[in-house]
Amino acid sequence: MTAERLDGKRVAAEIRQEVAADVAEFVASGGPTPCLAAVLVGEDPASQVYVRNKARACEKAGIDGRTHRLSADVGQTELLRLIAELNADPSVHGILVQLPLPDSSYDERAILDAVDPLKDVDAFSPINVGLLMQGRPRFLPCTPHGIVQLLGRYQLSVAGKRVCVVGRSDIVGKPMAMMLAQRTGTCGPEIANATVTLAHSRTADLGDVCRQADCLIAAVGRPEMITGDMIKPGAVVIDVGINRVGDKLVGDVAYDQACEVASAITPVPGGVGPLTIAMLLHNTLIAAKLQRS
Numbered sequence: 001m002t003a004e005r006l007d008g009k010r011v012a013a014e015i016r017q018e019v020a021a022d023v024a025e026f027v028a029s030g031g032p033t034p035c036l037a038a039v040l041v042g043e044d045p046a047s048q049v050y051v052r053n054k055a056r057a058c059e060k061a062g063i064d065g066r067t068h069r070l071s072a073d074v075g076q077t078e079l080l081r082l083i084a085e086l087n088a089d090p091s092v093h094g095i096l097v098q099l100p101l102p103d104s105s106y107d108e109r110a111i112l113d114a115v116d117p118l119k120d121v122d123a124f125s126p127i128n129v130g131l132l133m134q135g136r137p138r139f140l141p142c143t144p145h146g147i148v149q150l151l152g153r154y155q156l157s158v159a160g161k162r163v164c165v166v167g168r169s170d171i172v173g174k175p176m177a178m179m180l181a182q183r184t185g186t187c188g189p190e191i192a193n194a195t196v197t198l199a200h201s202r203t204a205d206l207g208d209v210c211r212q213a214d215c216l217i218a219a220v221g222r223p224e225m226i227t228g229d230m231i232k233p234g235a236v237v238i239d240v241g242i243n244r245v246g247d248k249l250v251g252d253v254a255y256d257q258a259c260e261v262a263s264a265i266t267p268v269p270g271g272v273g274p275l276t277i278a279m280l281l282h283n284t285l286i287a288a289k290l291q292r293s
């Protein structure tokens with residue numbers, strides 16, 4: 001079998017056009033130009049790329065994208081001061097603090113908690129996590145939401161099926177598992193009602209657990225750790241991993257092997273990454289709408 005390539009880049013472009021049209025309509029109706037403030041602390045090269053891509057995407061969608069670059073040693077107090085300033089600035093609708101922060105001198109939890117929940121376009125604040133958990137989300141976290149959109153637009157239903165999410169981070173794995181297990185309509189009309197297994201580094205017999213899955217979602221951060229023998233024939237494989245190996249980007253899935261077994265798979269690059277950015281733009285427009293009313 002040669003798996004269908006799920007083109008995240010194309011679907012992301014489609015979503016970005018839809019967001020651009022919605023932004024234009026919102027502004028034409030007298031709304032303010034949506035504005036996203038990204039905060040980048042330090043010089044991490046991957047973060048630089050991501051923030052640059054995001055700024056370009058904002059511009060194309062008619063969103064005002066601002067980047068606040070701080071040196072790695074500004075410190076907790078200064079960073080909290082900037083967040084308080086952005087919270088209080090009515091022209092800023094969305095705030096994103098790029099992770100990871102440069103070192104352990106920052107209390108990441110306290111910094112993310114400081115972002116006004118109405119401007120929390122990453123959906124990392126406790127209130128937004130809680131609302132999602134309860135099935136009444138305000139913002140959906142960007143990466144899992146991008147995956148839901150991709151599955152929906154390729155009409156790959158997971159309803160009633162077994163999904164295995166590998167990785168239990170607060171950014172990807174945990175909210176992904178939660179979203180796919182929700183009732184119809186909770187996270188949009190597209191995708192719900194899966195039977196979800198959430199695997200992690202303490203999972204026994206990971207290969208067996210993965211092989212049960214009709215849909216396998218890898219968000220681990222280990223290059224090509226999901227090998228062909230861990231995939232159920234005909235499964236849909238979503239590779240969230242972004243790993244820099246030498247000068248190449250590789251996913252968490254051994255792509256060539258997986259293509260022989262899976263029915264559909266996302267590539268890296270060009271899979272989940274571009275969708276994350278598209279959903280961030282979507283959330284920025286939602287934030288602007290929330291703050292208008």
Ligand SMILES: NC(=O)C1=CN([C@@H]2O[C@H](COP(=O)(O)OP(=O)(O)OC[C@H]3O[C@@H](n4cnc5c(N)ncnc54)[C@H](OP(=O)(O)O)[C@@H]3O)[C@@H](O)[C@H]2O)C=CC1
Nearest residue numbers: 143167168169172200201219220221240241242272273276
């Ligand atoms: N495409 C995109 O838009 C995005 C991509 N990413 C990428 O996705 C990957 C994961 O990121 P993130 O979710 O932040 O990851 P984290 O590093 O926060 O978490 C990794 C998870 O993988 C689990 N894990 C580690 N080793 C194993 C193993 N051998 N077997 C099973 N599980 C294991 C960990 O388990 P435990 O909890 O037990 O430690 C943990 O739950 C990274 O490559 C990252 O760059 C991230 C965000 C967005």
Ligand SMILES: Nc1nc(=O)c2c([nH]1)NC[C@@H]1CN(c3ccc(C(=O)N[C@@H](CCC(=O)O)C(=O)O)cc3)C=[N+]21
Nearest residue numbers: 049050096097098099100122242269270271273274276
């Ligand atoms: N507060 C916060 N929110 C995030 O959403 C967040 C974060 N911090 N920190 C890091 C991770 C990672 N992440 C990516 C987004 C897009 C691509 C992306 O566009 N990738 C391109 C390739 C880009 C390249 O060439 O390097 C692709 O996969 O095709 C990658 C990774 C968001 N994250």
